[in-house]
Amino acid sequence: MFKPQGPIMTKRIMLTGALMIGASLFATTSGAFAETYGSKVPSLIITTDDLPTHLTEKVYAKPIEVRSITATEVSRGTYRQPTETMVTRKVADLSTELYRVQQEVEELSDRLGSTQKAGEDWAAAYYASVATINTQLQSGTTKSNPRLVGQLSDAEIKLENLNDNLGMLNSLAAEAADISSEASFLLEETRAAYGIAGAVEEDHVELAKLEDTVNNTLVIIDRVLNTVNDDITRTSTYLSSERSNLRTLALAVSNGDLYGKSLSNRPFSSAAAPYGQTGYHQASATSPAAYVPPAPNAPALSGPRPLAKxxxxRSDVEYQQPLYAAVNEALQRYPNARFDLVAVHPANGNAAQVAIESTKARRNAEKVLRTLTQMGLPIEQIDLSYSDSAQAASNEVHLFVK
Structure with missing residues (x-):
């Protein structure tokens, strides 16, 4: 077996290998030049041509190319495969509940619109009957005209239908409050679902969408609830006012005379400064009651002269219209005024005659009291009393303002 002897032998082997590679390259190059220049190959050739391709592939080693990984493969590849989690199922359940709540809100809105339309129709029909009665009273009519009595009955029925409509509004308000509670609970459940472990990114995206939808639904429910409450307040005030007006209108139909609105339908305000003694209305056997304007330098409200006398x-004293005008003017100046209704009877005669006249005076005062309440004046603002007078020739009823 041959063994290299020292460094001299190693250098000899390396030189021999280099000579062999050089000879191979020279032979190959000579062959290429022979193809180019024919049989006459020069001993020395200097050229700038590139090495042949088959030599380049042998001399130079190319880098290994690997497959490029795109961003799509990372973001939408196996990592983004659909995954069902506990939160995914929770979102599906909450979405089902939300759809049910939205259906209830839609149904509630439709019923509210129908109720509002019915209320508008009943109010229009009521005002049509009232306008017919007032028009005929303005033109002149008879006492207790059966046609006007029929119109008055129709107006009362339509006002009661409007009262039934108010009951439906109250029911809608209760339902809207219940639906609002359900939606609020649904919102809390949606927000709590963010804390459930084991969710993927898509679950939180769906939860955010669901939360926004629930919030929008709550806004719609609040709008419906506010609308219902406004309708209830407005309708209640309207019914209270029109019932009082209808009582005054019934009195006008009974007497065949035109009055104004109810005396109770006045805005609350502070009383003005005393304007002096008020005028009064006096009804006698020879002439109907007539208004007497207030004296320019008369004393204050507590003066001795009554507002109306x-x-x-006689049996058929027409006092209603002048009485209404007097009380109406007093309330315009003194919205918080109280009234003293005094039954005055003559003090002349024996005890039996005085007792009879006293009873008649009290009955007349009660009749005037009923008239005032029918006109809309609250009975709490009226104090009833009686007195005798040596100057009175017949039974009288005096009305004072205090």
Whole structure:
């Protein structure tokens, strides 16, 4: 077996290998030049041509190319495969509940619109009957005209239908409050689902969408609830006012005379400064009650002269219209005024005659009291009393403002 002897032998082997490679390259190059220049190959050739391709592939080693990984493969590849989690199922359940709540809100809105339309129709029909009655009263009519009595009955029925409509609004308000509670609970459940472990990114995206939808639904429910409450307040005030007006209108139909609105339908305000003694209305057997304007330098409200003086010296004293005008003017100046209704009877005669006249005066005062309440004046603002007078020739009823 041959063994290299020292460094001299190693250098000899390396030189021999280099000579062999050089000879191979020279032979190959000579062959290429022979193809180019023919049989006459020069001993020395200097050229700038590139090495042949088959030599380049042998001399130079190319880098290994690997497959490129795109961003799509990372973001939408196996990592983004659909995954069902506990939160995914929770989102599906909450979405089902939300759809049910939205259906209830839609149904509630439709019923509210129908109820509002019905209320508008009943109010229009009521005002049509009232306008017919007032028009005929303005033109002149008879007492207790059966046609007007029929119109008055129709107006009362339509007002009661409007009252039934108010009951439906109250029911809608209760339902809207219940639906609002359900939606609020649904919102809390949606927000709590963010804390459930084991969710993927898509679950939180769906939870955010669901939360926004629930919030929008809550806004719609609040709008419906506010609308219902506004309708209830407005309708309640309207019914209270029109019932009082209808009582005054019934009195006008009974007497065949035109009055104004109810005396109770006045805005609350502070009383003005005393304007002096008020005028009064006096009804007698020879002439109907007439308004007397206030004296320019008369004393204040507590003065001795009454606001109205009704003398019952016959059976059919027409005192309603002048009484209404007097009380109406007093309330315009003094919205918080109270009234003293005094039954005055003559003090002349024996005890039996005085007792009879006293009873008649009290009955007349009660009749005037009923008239005032029918006109809409609250009975709490009226104090009833009686007195005798040596100057009175017949039964009288005096009305004072205090």
């Amino acid at each position: 009704i003398r019952f010296d």
